[in-house]
Amino acid sequence: MADAHSPAAFVVPAVTLLAAAVVAVPLFRKARLGSILGYLAAGLVIGPFGLRLISDPSAILHIAELGVVMFLFIVGLEMRPARLWSLRKQIFGLGLLQVGVCAGLLTLVGMAGGFPPAVSFVAGAGFVLTSTAIVMQTLEERGEINTPPGQKMVSILLLEDLAIVPLLALVAFLAPAVTGVADGNLASRLTAVAIGIGSIAALIVAGRYLLNPLFRFLAAQGAREVMTAAALLVVLGSALALQSGGLSMALGAFLAGVLLSESTFRHQLEADVEPFRGILLGLFFMAVGMSLDLSVVAAEWRLVATYVVAYMVAKAIGIYAVARLTRSNHGEAIERTVMMAQGGEFAFVLYAAATSAGLIDGRANATLTAIVIISMVLTPLALMGLKYLMPKDESPSLDGIDVADGLTGEVLMIGFGRFGQVVSQCLLAEKAEVSIIDNDVEMIQAAATFGFRIYYGDGTRLDVLHAAGAGKARLICVCVDKREAADKIVELVKAEFPLAKLFVRSFDRGHTIHLRNEGVDYEIREVFESALVFGQEALAILGVDQDAAAEIAADLRKRDAARLEMQIHEGIQAGMHLMHQQKPTPTPLTEPKRKAKPLNPEAEDVLSDETRFSG
Known part of the structure; x- marks a missing residue:
């Protein structure tokens, strides 16, 4: 005893x-x-x-x-x-x-x-x-x-x-x-x-x-x-x-x-x-x-x-x-x-x-x-x-799927949906060493049939980021399709891997302002650039000169960037709902090959922000 x-x-x-x-x-x-x-x-x-x-x-x-x-x-x-x-x-x-x-x-x-x-x-x-x-x-x-x-x-x-x-x-x-x-x-x-x-x-x-x-x-x-x-x-x-x-x-x-x-x-x-x-x-x-x-x-x-x-x-x-x-x-x-x-x-x-x-x-x-x-x-x-x-949907099996562990790519991409797939093509075309992780098992299996090697991993977890090589990556691309997940990843990366450049897919204007305030190195709204190109082509089909249509798109891009900077510095997110109350004065589009005209003040706020159009 x-x-x-x-x-x-x-x-x-x-x-x-x-x-x-x-x-x-x-x-x-x-x-x-x-x-x-x-x-x-x-x-x-x-x-x-x-x-x-x-x-x-x-x-x-x-x-x-x-x-x-x-x-x-x-x-x-x-x-x-x-x-x-x-x-x-x-x-x-x-x-x-x-x-x-x-x-x-x-x-x-x-x-x-x-x-x-x-x-x-x-x-x-x-x-x-x-x-x-x-x-x-x-x-x-x-x-x-x-x-x-x-x-x-x-x-x-x-x-x-x-x-x-x-x-x-x-x-x-x-x-x-x-x-x-x-x-x-x-x-x-x-x-x-x-x-x-x-x-x-x-x-x-x-x-x-x-x-x-x-x-x-x-x-x-x-x-x-x-x-x-x-x-x-x-x-x-x-x-x-x-x-x-x-x-x-x-x-x-x-x-x-x-x-x-x-x-x-x-x-x-x-x-x-x-x-x-x-x-x-x-x-x-x-x-x-x-x-x-x-x-x-x-x-x-x-x-x-x-x-x-x-x-x-x-x-x-x-x-x-x-x-x-x-x-x-x-x-x-x-x-x-x-x-x-x-x-x-x-x-x-x-x-x-x-x-x-x-x-x-x-x-x-x-x-x-x-x-x-x-x-x-x-x-x-x-x-x-x-x-x-009351059974819930069971998660797909991970049999045959590689789990992120010990990755060392110079680029870590988190998320391989529609957005991430296009981004990856640019990087892979230049033979960049890219490690890609995603937590959608069915998508990983589908990507494998096209020769892509995607690793399973949840980017919102710090241990997964370490295993995926975030500590060794020069660039981390956040391409996930959920804002909450993107914000969590940004928070972890900024706190734990400050030396890596951080590029993030943004979801709307409010999210862009949030990401800029968090100090990301680059962000882009997922529909903004594509919407400008879409609008530019729409002008062309209506008879507007290609150069004039491009100038309108460039002017909108410039105005949007300026207004975004103003909102970031002055914190004008709360007043964005007022945009929906303003009525634009449409510019006539019936004259072919016209010069691009400055947008009138009433239309400026509306046409420079994609949130007006459910984007």
Whole structure:
């Protein structure tokens, strides 16, 4: 038996946890049951109610919660302040509506079972708080965090993180009414709320004025390990600051990520935190599995089974109703319902507070905790069932397709659609060494039949860009057909590969202004030049002299470039909608071989911008 203070006392549990994860997770993934269920099962087997290899799951759970904290930090890095502001209606509208409706339904379920209103409310409110870890991990594995449905779920989770504060306050208010013992006055409770608000304000001020100077100073010293330590310090310090203010640690880490989302160090921070996030999040799921008290489940199995079903069904009804009420389609509503119908880790905090306040006893706490954990275990299984009931289009097989790895071309082209195919012909005609990546498997297979060797790779991922040779390329051509993907690639390239020239396909005038502001070396709107040539030929067929038609096109190109520069420097994007209200005075085209005339002022703004014509 190892001494409690010897290294073996710490190494043995660590080896046990790692071994359980290494064995269980691959087996569950191979059986297509998912990694989350593998971690939960591993925890249950080695925990105090299984093989008893680990006897104190609560201690591990406290450490493992840092995985959720770091996960939320990384999500915050992807959520810039402007983007978070754009989600305010979803956070405080959709999120508040779902929490309110589900809390009401779950309280009614408890009261229908004969429990007092206050106890029913606390039990139901705990179950309302969805598992951030399960939902975020599932969204990440599917690559859906940044999709519109994913953003709605993220918004709801953020509101639930905020809701833990008023819910804990409500527990404090309800306790004297139930127990008859006052545990504080109104002033002390209001002080607690003020402290919570103050801690958020202090974190925002510190993040805005201290974090970037700190990382600039550390980067100048060239100590990589200190940068990693600083990244962990920011994550854990922010989490601790908000926890001290009565809020959740996850919310603190998320806010720190948002504050650093526009920093030049954001990609480095993400790379430093990612390894810790992955292992700790897995440890969290294992700790949840270990926390399932099988003796309570066995003794109260009828009650536990009844309320697992009743709570999940009631919450599912609330989530689906809110989703449909807020105009989500049936498929999106069903997916959100299944993914969010379980309880979550914050329920443990709320139930512990209710036990301390005397609202519920220890036995009720253990029963409610078991209900929440079983609901978390059932969620991956429910998602599997949903996958079979509502199957999505499977991605094509990558058999026979080369994946980008170790490429060294002097030109890296990202995207091989219609635009990229034409660009590649110019480069290949001069024997330029070009590496091409795309994530459309069917297009790659079709290109191979014409002798093109295209590698599979998602250019919005930093690891793929490294594998595709972005660090060695003289020129990176972004030819993708989605604006969001182009913007993400530009952001990564400017931050990680600043020495490479960056050419980007633009989608419209607004996108051009954005790319110019980002500092790309060259951009071109995908339809502008072709539209000018089209218009020039149209003039010719109507009898206008070829030289005159070319002069008109050149004049339009010149005027457009001048106006574009003005808009970039003066920021006149918001007024572009006024163009649609102006009426051009058409120039007569009936006289053949006429000289090109200056466009009249009324027509100038309209004819110099292709956005007038759905381009």
